[in-house]
Amino acid sequence: MVFESSYTPAPEAVFEVGEKVTVIESAPPGHRRTPAYIRGKTGAIERVCGSFANPEELAYGFNGLPEKILYRVKFRQVDVWPNYQGPEFDILEMEVFEHWLKKA
Amino acid sequence: MDEIEGKMGPHDLGGESGDKIDTVDHGMTHWEKHANALRMTLSGKNLITVDETRRAAEDMGDHYFEIDYFRRQTEALATVLFERKLILQESFDQRMEEVKSRFRVPIVPLSDSHDHDGKPIQEDESGEGPNLHHVMNISMQELLQEKGLVTAEEIRNKIEIFDGDYPNRGPKVVARAWKDSKFREALLADANPVIEEMGIDLEHAARVIVVENTPEVHNIVVCTLCSCYPRVLMGQPPTWYKSRSYRSRVVYEPRTVLKEFGTEIPEGVVVRTHDSNADMRYMVLPMQPDGTEELSEEQLEKLVSRDCLVGVSVPEGVK
Numbered sequence: 001m002v003f004e005s006s007y008t009p010a011p012e013a014v015f016e017v018g019e020k021v022t023v024i025e026s027a028p029p030g031h032r033r034t035p036a037y038i039r040g041k042t043g044a045i046e047r048v049c050g051s052f053a054n055p056e057e058l059a060y061g062f063n064g065l066p067e068k069i070l071y072r073v074k075f076r077q078v079d080v081w082p083n084y085q086g087p088e089f090d091i092l093e094m095e096v097f098e099h100w101l102k103k104a
Numbered sequence: 105m106d107e108i109e110g111k112m113g114p115h116d117l118g119g120e121s122g123d124k125i126d127t128v129d130h131g132m133t134h135w136e137k138h139a140n141a142l143r144m145t146l147s148g149k150n151l152i153t154v155d156e157t158r159r160a161a162e163d164m165g166d167h168y169f170e171i172d173y174f175r176r177q178t179e180a181l182a183t184v185l186f187e188r189k190l191i192l193q194e195s196f197d198q199r200m201e202e203v204k205s206r207f208r209v210p211i212v213p214l215s216d217s218h219d220h221d222g223k224p225i226q227e228d229e230s231g232e233g234p235n236l237h238h239v240m241n242i243s244m245q246e247l248l249q250e251k252g253l254v255t256a257e258e259i260r261n262k263i264e265i266f267d268g269d270y271p272n273r274g275p276k277v278v279a280r281a282w283k284d285s286k287f288r289e290a291l292l293a294d295a296n297p298v299i300e301e302m303g304i305d306l307e308h309a310a311r312v313i314v315v316e317n318t319p320e321v322h323n324i325v326v327c328t329l330c331s332c333y334p335r336v337l338m339g340q341p342p343t344w345y346k347s348r349s350y351r352s353r354v355v356y357e358p359r360t361v362l363k364e365f366g367t368e369i370p371e372g373v374v375v376r377t378h379d380s381n382a383d384m385r386y387m388v389l390p391m392q393p394d395g396t397e398e399l400s401e402e403q404l405e406k407l408v409s410r411d412c413l414v415g416v417s418v419p420e421g422v423k
Contacts, residue, residue: 006296006311027110031159033382035328036111037119037355049311052383058155061187070382072313077377081119081356090375092355095382 008050020104031059043075114168118328122349129342135238141262207233271339275408324415326354334385
């Protein structure tokens with residue numbers, strides 16, 4: 001079986017898989033898909049999901065273009081929650097748009 | 105829990121302390137199914153975006169938690185339709201009155217001996233008219249129909265597919281993956297094309313990521329910001345998935361939450377929590393229970409509950 005990938009290509013992606021990134025610590029008003037609890041936390045790129053219409057624009061009735069590159073970022077739970085009760089190898093993963101990330 | 109700084113609003117729940125989770129799915133009443141179908145049909149036809157309805161809900165402030173999930177969705181939808189001028193406030197108010205008046209019929213008292221073979225009498229039979237939010241949804245639908253933007257058939261079909269077809273799809277995919285290792289590998293690498301190859305229409309909306317449970321890793325899925333969920337594979341999310349406590353707690357105490365669902369994860373196993381917050385939708389591929397190798401795909405499907413696909417439970421036989 002040979003399938004074409006369902007991910008949209010993102011050749012211009014700034015970060016690569018495995019690279020360490022920090023979520024930008026900022027609290028601008030407006031519709032954002034980056035939960036407050038993850039801002040300022042550091043993890044590593046798990047995969048590049050592709051380019052997607054920007055939800056921060058779609059939310060106000062605009063077309064969301066240009067598209068933004070979306071990543072899945074993998075965090076150690078102990079890096080997200082200083083008081084995490086579980087083992088230190090537990091993981092949290094979520095999607096973060098490129099403009100919310102900086103090189104760690 | 106530690107206080108989270110810079111919360112965006114009442115919807116930004118990840119990390120809040122919350123109550124014990126009510127793990128029972130309370131299902132949906134007819135008006136909720138209708139509300140859901142209307143919103144999904146409109147976003148499917150690109151007349152609105154889910155991003156707009158999310159934003160309209162978030163903008164409610166304290167009102168967000170004063171009303172339940174489908175009432176919130178209904179009010180958010182109305183806001184967006186007004187913003188887009190697909191419906192005018194004046195015609196909407198007028199239509200609301202008309203719809204209400206249609207239900208002003210005499211209530212016939214039921215005798216004490218009236219029952220439905222011992223089953224409880226449904227809300228629609230109480231003699232009272234529809235609730236305010238159902239009237240809102242009926243009014244929105246009628247006004248959009250009159251503009252030729254949507255048909256009653258489309259809404260009906262959406263209600264039916266949510267009840268009938270969507271919830272059966274996830275278990276089919278899992279059963280196939282348990283039977284066919286090549287399929288499983290392709291599914292884990294890039295789920296959409298292989299699922300569509302099975303004849304399942306993902307409606308271009310959902311990018312599916314399938315995450316695999318193994319003896320070393322257990323996956324669990326949550327959406328802290330709203331209720332992102334692979335509806336075209338699993339139907340409408342259960343009540344608890346949309347609840348304040350599930351959305352608040354899973355990200356910082358997944359093992360405690362799992363215990364409340366009766367699922368104990370061994371100490372050496374990694375718990376991998378997925379906060380589904382943007383364009384991907386997640387389905388868990390559970391481990392096949394021991395001793396089921398000889399079963400057919402049809403028999404295997406029946407072992408796969410919706411809760412297993414979210415990762416709060418595991419199929420019987422491997423607990």
